[in-house]
Amino acid sequence: MSPIRIVKRQEPLGWSSCFVLLAAILISLVLSGFILFVRGTPPLEGIYILFKGAFGSRYAFEDSLIKATPIFLCSLGVAVAFRLQVWNIGAEGQFALGAVGATWVALSFPEAPAYLVLPGMMAMAAIAGGFWGFIPAVLRQKLKTNEIIVTLMMNYIAILILDYLVYGAWKDPASYGFPMTPEFNTSAIVGNIGSSNFSWGLVHCVILGLIFWVFMSYTRIGFEIKASGDNVRAARYAGIPYDRLVMLVMALSGALAGWAGFLEASSTVNRLQPSIMAGYGYTAIVVAWLARLNPLYIGIAAFMLAGLRVGVEGLQLDLQVPAAFGGIIEGLILLTVLAGGLFTHYKIVFGGKGGKK
């Protein structure tokens, strides 16, 4: 008889899965500390500076929160699709097109007042992003294409569209030939709340998160999504219009990512330029997985991951740790958390004595 067996639990861990998550993150930190040690950097000091840089001061906290906004919205969008087991890898492209849509409104109506321009930008960003999510959905249902590949490829197309506009028709004549649109008028900029550093975009995030939760938990369509996500055949048998559901879900997914693009262009950068693309769409996928597609956890995970990115910059500055280290930690966290997910459904039984937890 083998001394260690892996036995499926009667019931998956409920609240205790929180401890598993924390343990996993702790293990990833220990591993990261070890990597620092091997490199010659004092590990404890390194991890301390990482946390201090991410959350340790009012500025760091603000920076992490600000950086978490686009990640949160993209992740919300990705979660909508993932709940239906439709793998939307195209948040990056939907984000880009959302930014393009919002910019079109901002540049086409420079004289209009804010209460017309801003809703117009939001609408256009959601429509453009939603459209970009809708296309792969149609292809999936009508032509049985794989949405992972289609959404991924469409990311490149979207980014090239953005580049084409910014290098060409929308280029600022006063920019010495550099690719950027003119700066948006103040009527097209989502400003800060009062005199703080926080943009109103944070409020957008909270509202959209709440709408997502209500939509998923309390509406009929939300229920249909949950049912279809678990078992497509049973859902079709029950009469749920699966094809239309996929298209709706992908459109919503794209719209949310597009909204993130609008916020980035309007509030953070105040114009459209190629460097608006910062990989948020791809980070969103990691965040959605880590948070198990739950909007509250997505908020927490987005904030944590944004904090990680911010903290790594501090680590670079103070201890000259290379930039690649941030990517390593992110990967380690994802790996350990996913591995920790094993313990939610299984437990290790040591031969003879009682099992572990």
Next chain:
Amino acid sequence: MIARGRRKTMRFTKMLAAALLSVGLCFSQAAAEDMKVGFVYVSPIGDAGWSYAHDQGRLAVDNMDGVSTSYVEAVAEGPDSERVMLNMARKGFDVIFATSFGYMDPMLKVAKQFPDGSFMHCSGFKTADNMGNYFGRMYQARYLSGMVAGAMTKSNTLGYVAAFPIPEVIRGINAFSLGAQAMNPDVTVRVVWTKTWYDPATEKEAAKSLLDVGADVIAQHQDSPGPQEAAQEKGVYSIGYNSDMSAFAPKAHLTAPIWNWGPFYVETVKQVKAGTWKAESSWPGLADGIVDLSPMSDMVPIAVQEKVMLKKDAIIGGEKIFVGPLKDQKGVVKVAAGSALSDGDMLGMTWFVQGVVGTTE
């Protein structure tokens, strides 16, 4: 068993406290004495290219007495860079060098919030009371490298792997082409855009596509040695950039237009320390030693090397590169005979000279 656990916790807490205390002491010690100079890089310093060259300059500053330096690498242009520079300023960095065009507006925002700091932006065009910009007349060194390429090509097709169609890159391509045409009036320069500053795989593929159309000298405005490797694998020549890339392609690498930021950075920091620094636009060139041509390989005939060195002396003596008559790809005269392009026109260059095959979009 419980007591042992608690003792372990106590010891850990003491160790942690000691660690934190020593960290705090370290920082307070450093801050009291040295002037802090910070650098922001757009790619990792191991890129053997643009950021590597800047970091070599930083090391020169680090050697100065009473100065400590630090850097953050791989900082994306846009809001990330603003956060990085804000943090540097908050941590008391007196001088900050931002080494990529996309850092311009973020640096402007930060400079406005920290009027006591000195901010220097590389390759841009905006200034403020406490923010200057600087660049090097790399096009002069590119002209010289073009001469070498033009002399060494047999197929009369030169390949140019370029990053973004911005004036700085276009200017370099034009200077390279003019230099090549000075040695060999029949050359054409084919341009391919990679839309990235640093991506070894993409750059190598772009170089391969140029080799496929018959280019037998590959030049680049990229930060990785990818194109050099592609050239060596095909058995043709290559021109590097940023630093001497011959270690990556010893059989292909002829020469490279390179940066030498050290003296400029040291001089700037000296001026800030002495209180004589002024926020302005600086554009030093070959004459100041900020750009140079790396040593030419033995594969380049002595006669060609001598011509190149003669031209280098002439440029250092004041000779200009973009002198008329110069026509663009459509044949429109952009620089009239007998006149030279002004700095402003060079900084905003968006057209290619004749002999260049490619678009500026």
